[in-house]
Amino acid sequence: DAGVTQSPTHLIKTRGQQVTLRCSPKSGHDTVSWYQQALGQGPQFIFQYYEEEERQRGNFPDRFSGHQFPNYSSELNVNALLLGDSALYLCASTYSGDTQYFGPGTRLTVL
């Protein structure tokens, strides 16, 4: 049984560019959340997707957007990248509000 998978593993972008990160939830899960983890800190909630809609959003600007597909996989898009967007981006999946299980993350570096 595959757990949560994310791609790519690492990504390097320059300021002003746009990036798309991808997540496949754990088998049987229908809900995907995205978190940003800066170095030395705990993960910060970006938003959660359920039934292909954004269900809850954290304190992140509109440059951060997402999408959920009918197969429950999800994308995180970040526009107009800033240096401060450099972080580990984590995807977590769950079923029916149960425990959230995390993927390995995508390390984004903005130069």
Add this chain to the structure above:
Amino acid sequence: GESVGLHLPTLSVQEGDNSIINCAYSNSASDYFIWYKQESGKGPQFIIDIRSNMDKRQGQRVTVLLNKTVKHLSLQIAATQPGDSAVYFCAENIEDSSYKLIFGSGTRLLVRP
């Protein structure tokens, strides 16, 4: 691998000893709490959870204690092993009104052989 946290509080224990990791949570309305373990270069891994109607829950080699009066959570690891070395985060949630987990700042556990 990459370092999860460079300036985190650190707990150093001898292999075989018991470890206690503490966490103060922020919201008195929180009613669901989770401990995660994060190894370098990996995502957080679920360890154990507890709801606010309990004050203690045990798993395999781990025990979580919840003190709602002082908003304090602790994780006890029995017979600590080298593989337990990681950063440990507590997370809180308000189950009926929020889907997001709010994470603490983390504690690095180092196990001395």
